[in-house]
Amino acid sequence: MKAIGHKTCSLCSSSRLFSSSVQWISPLHYQSRNSPRPDAPIERDGTSEQVPRKHKYISHESAVNLIKQEKDARRALEIFNKVSDQKGFNHNNSTYAVLLHRLAVCKKFETVDAIIHQMKYETCKFHEGIFTNLMKHYSKSSLHEKVLEMFDAILPIVREKPSLNAISTCLNLLVEAKQIELAKEFLLNVQKHLDLKPNTCIFNILVKYHCRKGDVEAAFVVVEEMRKSRVSHPNLITYSTLMDGLCRCGRLQDALDLFEKMLAKDQIPPDALTYNILINAFYRAGKVDRARNIIGFMRKNGCQPNIVNYTALMNGFCKEGRVGDAKEVFHEMKGVGLKPDVVGYTTLINSFCRAGKVDEGIELLEEMKDKGCKADDVTIKIILGGLCRASRLSEAFDMLERLPYDGVHLSKESYRIVLNFLCKEGELEKAMDLLGLMLARRFVPHFATSNELIVQLCEAGKAADAALALFGLLEMSFKPEPRTWSMLIDVICRERKLLPAFQLLDELVLQ
Structure with missing residues (x-):
């Protein structure tokens, strides 16, 4: 069947074929009739002619600054290669580090691998900071095997054993990502090949490792080893991690006992983060009023509650549907001079909207704007x-x-x-x-919603609108369900509009 007209029939051209009840505006030319248009971009002064300048030698410092300023990974690599063409210039740790960082930010990981391979043949002195930085980028991209590869690259390229900082960074990234098996494999290899003698930081990561597995008893065993060690001793992070592990296992009373032990035996004063673990634990256990008492306890013991503490308490009241109490905590937080952040505002807005008090939620949204606290997409979706x-x-x-x-x-x-x-x-x-x-x-709307809209339009006898919607979606590479095609063509044929039906069939063949 020969297509009639242009292959990608736009919504505007489709509107000439049907008499629609809706005045359709092409998505390519959509304008709001009520909203103000954004200001036109300001053009910079300049001339079309550029005065040729004499090329001068680019130092390592200048090369680093040029690569830092370049947001495009390809251009950053061009600068790196260009400066290396200078007579007597050899890249050093700084230029390699800034290039690899730029490539990793842009997720050009294949190029990162090629650069690291090239570094093996360089004679300059490299530092392991390059690799700990790359570990973090790979972890953010969920490339956890590559985190281990970056750690393994330290010895052959830096030509020194990885430091305890590199070991703890790698281990912590794996534990935070809940890659427990990889973390276990990493620990075994480090202990076997690097003669690991853990410091406090590594001991704490091991405690967190076991708590994430849900094996709190094994975490306590690590703490006992920590006490026997001559180079480390349990600190606030150790206790906070153990308390969090106990709370997540539903052992709230054990967590409170450990809190008392931390104060009495080791005389370690808790911080706001430690208290927040208890606040969250109490409200998860349905004891939000006891969580509120912690705020007063903190003040009496010289620890000022912060935004995170108040937000956690508000969240607890919101979970129980106690909007009035959540609002009271919000005003108390502002009363002590704390400036609510987007999380605090969103927590209360969500509570209002769930309780059917949308206007109060919108008032808070306007307050956010007035206070210079920018609402994020989560806030807007709630409203x-x-x-x-x-x-x-x-x-x-x-x-x-x-x-x-x-x-x-x-x-x-x-x-x-x-x-x-x-x-x-x-x-x-x-x-x-x-x-x-x-x-x-x-x-583009959700696939199911797009199909549902077209079907509803057909069922309502709005074949013209359905066709307009379909053509607009087709331009965005949407592929409707066969049932949607069939229903639309059937409706058009029943209205004896054969030409549009042929066009739709042509589109069906071309999809």
């Missing part, structure tokens, strides 16, 4: 969900339309929340408007 549950869908739509002009970044999930509710409530005209806004901003 949108609250508006939708309150059937205030027009307000949710207006918020989606306006916020990007206020400098708020919206994720696709924010749009999807509102579109799902619009489809659920049968608000098809508003759903079509939101689809246009999403496509204009290069967001």
Whole structure:
């Protein structure tokens, strides 16, 4: 079948084929009629002609600064290679370190491997800091085997045994990522080949390792070894880790006993983080009023509660639906001079929205703006969900339309929340408007929602709108379910609009 017209039929061209009840705006030309447009970019003064300058020698320091300033990994590598062409120039630890950092930030890990291979043939002195930095980047990218590779590269390239700092960094990254088997394998290899003599830091990581496994008794064995050692002794981190492990196993009383032991036996004063472990444990156990008492206990013992402590307590009240108490804690926090952060605001906003008090949540959102605390996507999604549950869908739509002009970044999930509710409530005209806004901003609805919207439009007899929506989605590489295709073509044929049906069939063949 020969295609009629251009292959990628836009929403605008489709609108000429149908008489739609909705005035559709092409996603490629979508403009808000009510929202202000962003200011035009300011053009810098300059001339089209550049005065040629005499090339001068680039030092190691200058090369490092140039690579640091370059955000593009390819350009950073070009600078690295260009300066090496200078007569008498040899790269050193600093230039290699800054290049590898830039490549790792940009996730150009294949190039990182090639650079590390080249470093084996260099004669300059390297430091292990290059490799501990790369370990962190690989861990963030969940490439845990590569974390071990970076550790193993220290000895042949730095030409020295890895320090205790490198060992603890590698071990801690594996434990934090819950890569327990890799951590175990790493420990065995280190003990076998490097004659490991743990310091306090490594002992603490081992305590955390066992607590993450849920084996608190093994963690206590490590602490006993720690006491016998001549180079380490349990400190606040040790106790805090053990207390957290006990609380997570539901052994709250044992954690409190350990807290008393820390004060009485080792005379270690707790900090705000240690207290926070108990606050979280109490509210998880349904004893949020006892968690509140900890705030007063902290003050009496010379430890001022911080934002994290207050937020944890607010979260406890919110979990129990005690919005009034959560609000009271929020005002108490501000009363002692603490400035709420985005987590604190979002915790209370969520509590308001869940309790059906969306307006109070919106007031807090405005307060955040006035106080210079920028709302994140989590905050916005909570507000949108609250508006939708309150059937205030027009307000949710207006918020989606306006916020990007206020400098708020919206994720696709924010749009999807509102579109799902619009489809659920049968608000098809508003759903079509939101689809246009999403496509204009290069967001594609969820696969199931897209199909559901087209099906609902067909069932409502809005074949023209359904076709418009489908063509717009096709331009974003959306592939509908066969049932959706079939239903739309069936509706169009029943309306005796054969030309559009042929176009849809052509699109089906080309998908």
